Amino acid sequence: MTYEARDLNLTDPTKGYLNFVLYTEPRIGIASSSLNAELDIEAQQTVTPHFQEWLGRLVRCEPNAMHCTLVLPTDIPRLFHPCVTEDPSSPAAISGSGCVCRRTFYDPEFGLPVVGQHFKHRGEGGTDQWSYKTFAPLALRPDDVFSRFHTGRSLFWARTEKGVLSILPQREALGYSVGYSGGGPSALAAYLTQLADTDGQNTAAGASYDKAHPAILAWTQSSAADRGTNELSLDDLKAMQQS
Numbered sequence: 001m002t003y004e005a006r007d008l009n010l011t012d013p014t015k016g017y018l019n020f021v022l023y024t025e026p027r028i029g030i031a032s033s034s035l036n037a038e039l040d041i042e043a044q045q046t047v048t049p050h051f052q053e054w055l056g057r058l059v060r061c062e063p064n065a066m067h068c069t070l071v072l073p074t075d076i077p078r079l080f081h082p083c084v085t086e087d088p089s090s091p092a093a094i095s096g097s098g099c100v101c102r103r104t105f106y107d108p109e110f111g112l113p114v115v116g117q118h119f120k121h122r123g124e125g126g127t128d129q130w131s132y133k134t135f136a137p138l139a140l141r142p143d144d145v146f147s148r149f150h151t152g153r154s155l156f157w158a159r160t161e162k163g164v165l166s167i168l169p170q171r172e173a174l175g176y177s178v179g180y181s182g183g184g185p186s187a188l189a190a191y192l193t194q195l196a197d198t199d200g201q202n203t204a205a206g207a208s209y210d211k212a213h214p215a216i217l218a219w220t221q222s223s224a225a226d227r228g229t230n231e232l233s234l235d236d237l238k239a240m241q242q243s
Contacts, residue, residue, distance in 0.1 A: 036112075036135040037170040037205075038070070041155065043119075043129035048152045053165050055132075058105040058114055066113040067104045070133040078102045083118060098122035103130075109164060110137045136170035139204040146200035149192060149232045151178060151225065156188065158203070169205035178225035183209070185220035192216050196237035215240040 045051060063079035071079065081092040084099035092101035103116040114134040121127045140146065140160060149168070150157040156168040156176050168191070170176060176191075177184025189212035194202055196213070216237060219225055 035172055036138060037172045037175060039132075039134050039136055039167065039170075041132040041134070043131045045153045045155055046130065046132070048155060050150050050152060050157045050165060051155060054107075054157075054167070057108060059108050061104055061106050063102075063104045064113070067115050070113060070115045070135075071102065075102070079104055079115070084120065092118070094120075095122040107134070109141065109166060112137060134167070136167045136205070138171065138206075139169050140166055144203065146195045146203055147234055149195075149237070151230050154178075161200070169203055171206040174206060178220050179223055181221050185225075186212055186217060189213065189217035189220040192220070192232070192237055193241075195234065196241055200234050213241050215243050 041051070046055070067079055068076050078092060078100070079102045081101050082090045083101045083103065084090050084093040084097060088096070090099075090101065092099050094100060097120070099118050099120040101118045103118065105114040105116065106112065107114060112135050114132060117131050117133070119127060119129055119131070140158060141164075144160040144162065144164065144166075146158055147161045148159040150159065150165075154177065156170075158166045158168045160166070168176065170191075174187045175184055176188040178188065179185070186209045187207075190207035190209050191205065193211055193213040193216050194207040196216070219232075219240060224230070
């Protein structure tokens, strides 16, 4: 199918996942996104302030079919098991106080599913951490205008003129990265170029590599982009194009 952002805009995140396209192969047990990029967020990536801001707005909910697309078929039952901190007799408990439960959320801005995965050693003083899986949106909300780009620990974010933080829109197979010469920095540079060219209005993911402005591409490929947490405003991106 031909992807057009206007066909996939989310209208009300409380009523469904209208910013999501599902790909299924029931015969061999596959159910996943065909357009939205799937994101695996490791525990060490969750310490950034932008991730914590995003996590803080997530809403806990009962597992549904969308959450099942984020885990292996054999792990689907774990979506329904309580954490050992909530029920010591949970099937997710390991050796009494250890835990390998899942926790389900949705993002109220986009309605997309989020699954948290708990890994806790038994006893005191051991590992007790959460990692997360979710899907990136294909565009910002219809009335949103991009204002600022953030990156840190290989996570990429957009902030709108209204101050709302979002995972940077991303297409499957067009993943973003920084700090080297390759497809990831090229995909990111192409998307940032699109934002600069349209005054932050065209936020649909999937810009072609050949649309990347040379100066923006040089930044995404540089060690500067890979250093700590970086921010670029819409004006910064436009200034790069003039340099």
